[in-house]
Amino acid sequence: MVERITERKTEPEPAELIHFEIRRIEREAIERKIHGKVVIKGREVPWEQNNQGLLQYLLWERIWGEVGTPGWKLFVQNIKKHSGRHTHQGGLAIFVLEGKGYSVVDGVRYDWEDGDLIVLPVKRDGCEHQHFNLDPNASSYWLAFIYMPMWDQVQVKYVQNAEHPDWVKVQKR
Numbered sequence: 001m002v003e004r005i006t007e008r009k010t011e012p013e014p015a016e017l018i019h020f021e022i023r024r025i026e027r028e029a030i031e032r033k034i035h036g037k038v039v040i041k042g043r044e045v046p047w048e049q050n051n052q053g054l055l056q057y058l059l060w061e062r063i064w065g066e067v068g069t070p071g072w073k074l075f076v077q078n079i080k081k082h083s084g085r086h087t088h089q090g091g092l093a094i095f096v097l098e099g100k101g102y103s104v105v106d107g108v109r110y111d112w113e114d115g116d117l118i119v120l121p122v123k124r125d126g127c128e129h130q131h132f133n134l135d136p137n138a139s140s141y142w143l144a145f146i147y148m149p150m151w152d153q154v155q156v157k158y159v160q161n162a163e164h165p166d167w168v169k170v171q172k173r
Contacts, residue, residue, distance in 0.1 A: 036068035051160055051167040054078040073146040078139045085130035085162035089154045090120040092146040099140025101133040122154055
C-alpha cells in the first residue's frame with residue numbers, strides 16, 4: 001500500500017484593506033514631499049521647441065514624484081517675436097522675468113515688462129491668448145505657474161489656434 005503525504009500549503013496573505021492602502025499611499029506621498037528635490041537646476045533642464053514656442057519645463061507631471069511640491073506645472077518661455085495662439089480656461093499666472101511686450105487676451109492688448117505678473121482669468125468657454133515681444137534685438141522670458149489640481153476641476157480644454165512660426169519650420173524638415 002502506498003502512503004500518501006499531504007502538505008498543507010501556506011494560505012495567501014489577506015489583501016490589504018482599501019482603508020489601509022490609502023493610509024500607506026498617503027504616508028509614502030508625505031515621505032516623497034519631505035525628501036523631494038528642493039532645487040531644480042535650470043541649466044540641467046533642456047529647452048524644447050514646440051507648437052507654442054521655445055519652452056523649458058521645470059516642473060511637470062512626470063517629475064512630481066521627485067519633488068516636494070507636486071501638483072504644479074512651471075515652465076519658462078523664450079519669446080523671440082511671439083508665442084503660438086491658443087485657448088484654454090485660464091487660471092494661470094505668468095511672471096515676466098525679462099523683457100518688454102504685450103499679450104492679447106480675448107482681443108484686448110495688455111502691455112507688460114520685467115517684474116510684471118500676468119494673470120489669465122478663469123472663464124468657462126476659455127480665453128484665447130497670445131504673447132508678443134517688443135524688442136527685436138532680445139528675447140523676452142517669462143515663467144508660467146499652473147496649479148494642475150485646479151485645472152482638473154475646471155475641466156481645461158486646450159485648443160491650439162495658431163502654431164509658433166519656428167514650430168512650422170521644424171515640421172517642414
